[in-house]
Amino acid sequence: MMNRWHVLKRLMPLLAGMVLLLSACGRADLSTLRPQGPVAEEQFGLMKLTILIMVLVVVIVFAIAVYVIIRFRRRPGDKSIPAQVEGNHKLEIIWTVIPIILLIILGVPTVKSVFGLAKDYTKDPNAVQVKVTAHQYWWEFEYPNLGVKTAQELMIPNDAIISIEAKTADVLHSFWIPSLAGKIDTNPGGNVNVMYFEAPKTGVYLGKCAELCGPSHSLMDFKVKVVDRASFDRWVAAMKNPVALPADAEVAELLNKQCLSCHAIGGNGGPAFPNLTGIGSRESVAGILMNTDQPQYKNEGTVKDNLIKWIEDPQAVKPGTLMPKVDLTKEQIEAISDYLAGLKLEY
Structure with a gap:
């Protein structure tokens, strides 16, 4: 038993260090703890209130437990039997009322937020x-x-x-x-x-x-x-502008046959799969291939490189995707990718 305790004592600093290290992991754009809008801030406020109440309860309960363990421990040589207490109405009322008060403190703002955040703006002309x-x-x-x-x-x-x-x-x-x-x-x-x-x-x-x-x-x-707002309005206008097909007739034919049967570009193509209008201006290809050279991303590259990677083998990028592996030569894939990468929107 003592050997296990010594092992645990040695592991505790390591475990504490790992917890501290892992707490620093994550991304700023994928954290509810860094709210960037009023809705997220309200939800974060509820999280902080909940955590505060939980910490308060845990600290008080543990403090009482430690006090009782120390204060009423058996002393050496003491063979007496402690007084047997079967009930205490005052304590029972206290530990019933306090949780009710805590639930009210937590429940009132929670219910208020639940109904407030459930507002329906689908008919609001300004939204x-x-x-x-x-x-x-x-x-x-x-x-x-x-x-x-x-x-x-x-x-x-x-x-x-x-x-x-x-x-x-x-x-x-x-x-x-x-x-x-x-x-x-x-x-x-x-x-x-x-x-x-x-x-x-x-x-x-x-x-x-x-x-x-x-x-x-x-x-x-x-x-x-x-x-x-000005940039958004320009983006909307740019999305509605007609998009010219490739000047090269062979590439245009490939695009029409291999891409526009499923995807839309401008007013051309079908709506079954992702609209590709302005794909050259997007932050990513397929949602995960980042169009950047910043080292914090694992899947990064130029727009064209990412398009080539995606078209060559969609299943390797997103297993289970409905995007098929098209029967195109390397040169044809590069030509289509070059055209798509050039579909940039000015806004």
Whole structure:
């Protein structure tokens, strides 16, 4: 028994160091502890209140336990039997009333927030309306009042409420932007769930699927790009502009045959799979191949390089994706990738 205790004593500093080290892991754009909007801040406030109450209870309970263990321990040579107390009405009232008070302190702001955050802005003319459709393993964003549809990158202004109507095209998913708002499920069967949030700080935030949905669940990311109102209006206008097909007739034919049968570019193509309009301006390809050379990302490269990687073998990037491996030569893949990488939007 003593040997085990000595081993545990030696392991404690190591375990404490590991806890401290792991507590520093994570990303700023994937943390509910760094709220970047009023909805996230309100939810974070509830988290802090809950943690404060739990810490208070734990400290008091442990303090009482330690006091009792020390104060009423058996002394050497003491053979007497302690007084047998079978009940204490005063203590029973105290330990009943205190939890009730704590529950009220926690419950009142929680209920208030639950109903406050359940507001429906889908009919609000001043809110930006976005219909979110979850697919295995990508996200579709439609702006019904603006006549725009895109994928994998939610573009929003920083001066408006964002009203979300979320549904799924296949299995159960969950729409989640940790830094901006809580998560909301997208349930099969035509069910539509609503939520709202605001993002007053411009920047790029990470969104994820928060419900196990298949082999590439962990890779079902999307980006939220928050811009000022003028930039957002320019983006909307740019998304509506016609897009020219490749000047090279052979590449145009390949694009029409291999890509536009499923994807839309400008007014061309089909709506079944992610809209590729402006893909050259996006933060990522397929949601996870980052269009950057910043070293903190594992999957990074130029837009063209990422497109080549994706087209060559989609299953290697996202196992289970419905994107097939197309029968194209290396030169053909490079030509299509070069064209798609050039589809940039000015905003």
